Every structure is written in structure tokens, then in C-alpha cells.
Amino acid sequence: MAAALTDPEYGYYMGRDPLGASGDFITAPEVSQMFGELIGLWCAEGWQAVGAPPQVALVELGPGRGTLMADARRAARQVPAFAAALRVHLVEVSPTLRARQEAALADAEPTWHETLAGVPELPLLLIANEFFDALPVRQLVKQPGGWAERLVGLAAGGAPALAFTLSPPDPGLGALVPDALRAAPPGRLFEVSPAGQEIVRAIARRLRSHGGAALIIDYGHEESALGETLQAVRRHARHDVLSEPGTADLTCHVDFAALARAAREEGAAAHGPVAQGAFLERLGIAARAARLMERATPPQREDIRSARLRLTAPDQMGGLFKVLALTPEGAGPPAGFH
Numbered sequence: 417m418a419a420a421l422t423d424p425e426y427g428y429y430m431g432r433d434p435l436g437a438s439g440d441f442i443t444a445p446e447v448s449q450m451f452g453e454l455i456g457l458w459c460a461e462g463w464q465a466v467g468a469p470p471q472v473a474l475v476e477l478g479p480g481r482g483t484l485m486a487d488a489r490r491a492a493r494q495v496p497a498f499a500a501a502l503r504v505h506l507v508e509v510s511p512t513l514r515a516r517q518e519a520a521l522a523d524a525e526p527t528w529h530e531t532l533a534g535v536p537e538l539p540l541l542l543i544a545n546e547f548f549d550a551l552p553v554r555q556l557v558k559q560p561g562g563w564a565e566r567l568v569g570l571a572a573g574g575a576p577a578l579a580f581t582l583s584p585p586d587p588g589l590g591a592l593v594p595d596a597l598r599a600a601p602p603g604r605l606f607e608v609s610p611a612g613q614e615i616v617r618a619i620a621r622r623l624r625s626h627g628g629a630a631l632i633i634d635y636g637h638e639e640s641a642l643g644e645t646l647q648a649v650r651r652h653a654r655h656d657v658l659s660e661p662g663t664a665d666l667t668c669h670v671d672f673a674a675l676a677r678a679a680r681e682e683g684a685a686a687h688g689p690v691a692q693g694a695f696l697e698r699l700g701i702a703a704r705a706a707r708l709m710e711r712a713t714p715p716q717r718e719d720i721r722s723a724r725l726r727l728t729a730p731d732q733m734g735g736l737f738k739v740l741a742l743t744p745e746g747a748g749p750p751a752g753f754h
């Protein structure tokens with residue numbers, strides 16, 4: 417999965433911009449400016465909550481076209497001292513998307529990093545929208561003899577093609593499955609993202625030592641659960657996960673409970689997850705939409721209305737997407753979580 421997405425030569429993200437109507441999928445910041453603006457104000461509040469430090473790292477993991485960050489910074493100007501304190505740091509592997517981000521954020525003078533490790537040690541406000549779903553998972557399959565791992569190999573005979581295969585059962589794999597699911601019947605599958613948990617641990621350690629808050633937004637489940645969610649998407653339609661690797665987006669649902677556990681193990685507090693719709697309503701999307709409509713033409717008003725619905729309706733992104741916040745232990749729930 418990591419190779420298919422981020423191989424320097426053939427990785428899906430490396431040589432293309434997959435976003436938008438003409439691409440493969442659309443994300444919330446591309447639906448409406450309201451999304452990034454409300455998150456920018458959430459960050460301003462988070463900055464005040466940590467005592468308004470003179471410098472704060474505003475970090476985005478996987479910023480795509482840079483749209484969310486551009487909208488967030490524009491909204492942040494409403495709190496000029498915050499706008500002056502923030503330093504934009506972008507964690508991005510794709511040279512193609514880095515170029516898009518550079519164009520969208522030229523006046524922000526962002527700094528790019530391969531991983532969070534390169535970001536300076538400062539109080540931290542971190543955003544990750546549709547980032548964790550792109551991190552590789554391991555798929556564990558229960559066998560009569562214990563947990564085995566689903567692997568990718570070459571299909572036997574015929575033209576070269578990829579095929580799934582199974583490792584022998586290995587007692588070490590069971591340790592990756594939460595206690596409550598370990599007794600699953602043979603045939604059931606569990607997905608775990610060690611890469612996602614490792615990144616959350618790194619965020620949690622920074623929050624503990626420097627203060628701040630992180631916001632993880634993605635589709636996924638609140639509780640760790642059995643079942644396969646790995647899927648490939650190309651031009652807004654499902655695609656076979658093993659055919660033409662590197663030409664389709666590969667994603668998995670995010671296991672928010674596993675991320676929250678990883679954060680707590682490192683001494684951070686996890687808040688939520690809450691549904692994206694409820695989160696945006698609490699941050700004031702209704703007022704923001706009304707404000708935008710005041711200056712809009714009738715067709716623009718219709719766009720604003722439908723974008724708000726798409727972002728918040730329980731049967732659309734509003735229910736499918738969830739928001740998890742991380743703070744240092746002992747900090748109260750941030751805006752949108754109470």
C-alpha cells in the first residue's frame with residue numbers, strides 16, 4: 417500500500433494531483449472554503465488556550481492542494497496576534513502536490529517536511545484531513561491455528577498479476593489485535609495501521625512537551641472492529657485494489673479507537689471522535705454560510721447551501737467523517753467537542 421501510494425517513481429500521489437471533479441476524489445476543503453475557515457478559527461482558539469505563545473507551529477499533514485491551509489490562514493487574520501505567531505509547516509511526500517501547495521500558499525512562506533520529525537519543536541497546532549486513511553495497513557486474518565497476515569504476491573501461471581496470499585499463523589500477530597477482538601472466528605479479518613499509530617504517538621509526545629492541539633478528520637469507525645475496508649478509487653469509482661497499482665487511490669477506514677489508545681499511551685488526551693457535521697455546526701458553519709450568502713448571487717447562494725449540506729448532513733460527509741482531537745493530558749475539550 418505504501419509503495420502503491422508513495423513510491424518515488426510509480427506512487428499514486430507522487431506524479432499527479434488526484435483531487436477535484438476531473439481527478440479521482442473530492443475532499444471537504446475542496447467542497448467549500450467554509451471548512452478551512454472554521455478550522456483556522458479553531459486553531460486561533462487553540463492558540464489562545466495554550467497561552468498565546470509568540471511562536472506556534474501550524475502543521476498540516478498531507479495538505480493536498482493547500483486549500484484548507486489557505487482558507488485557515490485567511491480566517492486566522494481575524495486574530496492578528498495569532499496570524500503573526502503562526503509558522504506554517506507542511507508534511508508532504510508528493511513533489512507534484514508540494515508545487516500546488518507552494519502556489520496556493522506563497523505568502524505563508526511554508527516549510528516542507530517528509531515527516532513530522534523535521535518540524536521545529538514549538539507549541540503545535542496540527543491538522544490532518546484525509547491523511548490517515550492513506551497510511552498503509554496490515555491485514556490480519558484469523559485461521560484455525562491463530563492470526564495470519566494477508567500478503568501480496570504474484571498470481572500463479574498466466575500473465576504476471578498480483579494476488580493475495582496468507583502467511584502461516586504467527587502468535588506475534590495476535591498481539592496487534594485488541595483484546596476484545598482476538599477471539600474472532602476463523603475467516604475474519606482485522607486491519608491495523610502501525611504507521612498511523614506511530615504518527616499519533618509522535619504528535620502526542622510533542623503535545624505533552626510543548627502544548628497545543630491536533631485535529632484528525634477522516635472517515636472511519638469509532639470502535640476497533642473486524643472487517644475489510646481497504647479500497648481503491650479511480651475517477652470517482654471503485655477500482656480493483658491489485659490491478660494497475662499506482663494508478664488508483666488506496667485507502668482504509670481509520671480506526672479512531674486505535675489512534676486514541678496510541679495517543680493516551682503517550683500521555684495525551686483524546687477527545688471524540690464526533691461526527692464532522694456536529695463539529696462544524698458547533699464551530700458556527702450556519703453563521704458563516706449566512707454571512708457568505710449576504711454578498712452572493714442567487715446561484716452562488718445555492719452553491720453555499722449545497723456545500724454546507726454536503727459537509728454536514730448525516731447521510732453525507734457530515735456523518736461519514738469523524739473528528740478526533742488530541743491535547744495534552746488534563747486540558748479541557750477543545751471547541752467543537754463539548
Ligand code: SAH
Nearest residue numbers: 429443478479480507508509510545546550
Ligand atoms: N488534506 C488534503 C489532501 C488529502 S489526500 C485534502 O483534504 O484535500 C492525501 C494527502 O496526503 C496528499 O497530499 C498526499 O500526497 C499526502 N500523503 C499521502 N501519504 C503520505 C505520507 N506517507 N506522508 C506524507 N504525505 C502523504
